[in-house]
Amino acid sequence: MLKKKLFKILRSIIKILLPLIFKILIKFKINRRVINYLQDKSYFSNEKYNFSEIIHKLLQSEKLIALDVGAQGGFNSDGFFPKRYNIFFETILVEPIKSEAEKLNNNKFVIENALWSSKSKKKIYILDNRLGSSSMFEPDPEKFDMHDINKDELNNYKVTRNVEVDCDTIENSLKKLKFQNLDYLKIDTQGSELEILKGIGDYRPQLIKIEAHIFTMYKHVPEWNKLLNYLYELNYITIDWKGLGKHKSRIPAEMDMIFIPNFNNKEGEKKIRENQEKFISLLLIFGQINILKLIMKKFKINLSNLDKFEDLYFN
Secondary structure (H helix, E strand, O other): OHHHHHHHHHHHHHHHHHHHHHHHHHHOOOHHHHHHHHHHHHHOHHHHOOOHHHHHHHHOOOOEEEEEEOOOOOOOOOOOOOHHHHHHEEEEEEOOOHHHHHHHOOOOEEEOOEEOOOOEEEEEEEOHHHHHHOEOOOEOHHHHHHHOOOHHHHHHHOOOEEEEEEEEOHHHHHHHOOOOOOOEEEEOOOOOHHHHHOOOOOOOOOEEEEEEEOOOOEOOOOOHHHHHHHHHHOOEEEEEEEEEOOOOOOOOOEEEEEEEEOOOOHHHHHHHHHOHHHHHHHHHHOOOHHHHHHHHHHOOOOOHHHOOOOOHHHO
């Protein structure tokens, strides 16, 4: 009781002080930096929890089958979720740039061709000074202004060479490797996300993480709403997004977006229930506590060991 009263008093004091603090931050022109820092900390606040024990019990000896398209640096190289959870995944890495694919040789499954909507040959525009920004689409300097690219950074975005690569679909590539199911799909390919998704066939992951370009810096990249529409047609809904990179607008130029099967209809519910242990594990790994609790309640699935966890993102 005393603890609750102290917290209430503390919140009241903070509410009084915040306007003053904000004025000081604006005076020193650091308000956005502080806000961005706090937003980033808030976004990953659930990382303080370790769900490994729960996930072990859910999965037993099974692994989460993960396809990482654009796997430069290895699986989960961006640290989007805590690396302690990497052990729960059987990973399939896709990296068509030969020099980068060679660095992934310690991984059991590496696809060294590119992925696309059909079996074909495509050209990759290589940016050796910023390899992670290489793309099937050519950079467009006229669009750099929205991305707040400084003059001294321009050389990093110059195409240094073109490489022709063989392409195949997600469906064909997974079948060649004898994978019948896919639990987690990540696509980060600088604009090729929609074309790659079109080759997914009958595979329906429990969770998809995808990069969407709101303001693209490449030529002829499809509008981001087409990417979202396609995922919604596949019966997925977005539950989260996180802005990426520098930009001039008040919205992100790019976003990492999280999609799950649409739990509000029978098709989505069936997909989740087919492998609910994997679905629950993935949402825990990604720190999606509130939405997981809602879905479990909706489906009348008992997961009492989650009751003690509060979603810190909303605090």
